[in-house]
Amino acid sequence: MKRIVKILSAQYVTHNVRQFRLERPEGFIFKPGQATELSVNKPGWSGRHNPFTFTCLSDSPYLEFTIKIYPERHGITEQLSMLDAGDEVILRDPWGCIEYKGPGYFIAGGAGITPFLAILRQLQREGLANQNKLFYTNKTDDDIILAGELKQILGDNAHFTITRQKESIHDQRRIDANFLKTEIKDFSKHFYVCGPDPMIASVNEILASLGAKAELLVFEK
Template sequence: MESYQLRILDKSIVTHDTYAFKIEKPKGYPFVPGQATELSLLKEGWEDVRRPFSFTSLPKDDFLEFTIKTYDDHEGVTKRLGDAQVGDKVEIGDAWGAIAYKGEGVFLAGGAGITPFISILRDLRQKNEIGNNRLIFANKTNEDIILFEELKTILGHKFQNIIEKQKDSAFDRGRIDKEYLIKNINDFKRQHFYVCGPEGFIIAVNKALEELGAAPDALVFEK
């Protein structure tokens, strides 16, 4: 597998704990919207610590972008990236991943699980192919919603939020469980379901979708 050492070109705040990093793009570097790569920060002691991150840029962009949620409560790559600056270097490998657009459906994201969908939705918007695609996005609080304004612009009323821990949220309250899916999705047999989030979220949502009639090959997620 190839590896590339690249500089951070830009770092911008997305939410209270999420940053967008633009980095150099190797010439001819290929990826498909929805894919990811392994990234490490080239700082002493962290060079060999690699973690997967999804591309949030488009394949035609002249840079690579990663939208990364940082976690200050434990020592790890994301915490170190939160402290990274423009000019610092990272290392990435080739692109990989099972998440790719296969047709209209419902995107179901939990927290940072939105990231592979960002490139897909940006790509569909540029192609004017959003169509009947929907996004249901689960977060703990309103301020955790990544790229709320952009996603609202792309999807309009087809962008739905559900909040677990903020009592005064104007959005739906709770989790994406079987009951919620029944109330919010009419057709489980004739569309794709794109699922990404923490492992427990993926397992629970996929199980509920299959019990409600979704075909296993209609579920698109990172296996």
């Protein structure tokens, strides 16, 4: 089902990630970790849609999306970068299979953190965030999305890694077999993985080789 909603606010939270808050239609329900398809409500764009994850709590009075902008692709995110409060987007029904199933490790790359934002915010509300650990990799310090909030939610359990910056206050290792073998202490817990497709495939393969069971790997299939 399609719904036309107005943008309530739009602001950049990093140099290339913009956070949108939209009107929430009455009766619209989603679960933390789910996504929807959004279109820009203007000629030539209303029929084109991309998936984006809800990043607000499920009972929030508005709908929030935290979206990385790719102007070089000349697609929907570039169009979204041109919109402001009062402009309209087209919202569709929620979908997705990333949901919290129990304590474990969240492993994210770049914009792959977005499905985890609503989940971690919900866990914080329930007092359960400290039962989990986050490994979040980016190219540079400036690419980390909502670093301050993630640290506030998880404390020392938020572990950032940087791969393309010579000097950084963060870990400069890649999330590879050596990293996971060193940092993960319990392979019987759940693993939540999101990022570029090659990263998801690689991390899942490594986790399986280190003893993680397939039923404990949670990712968008």
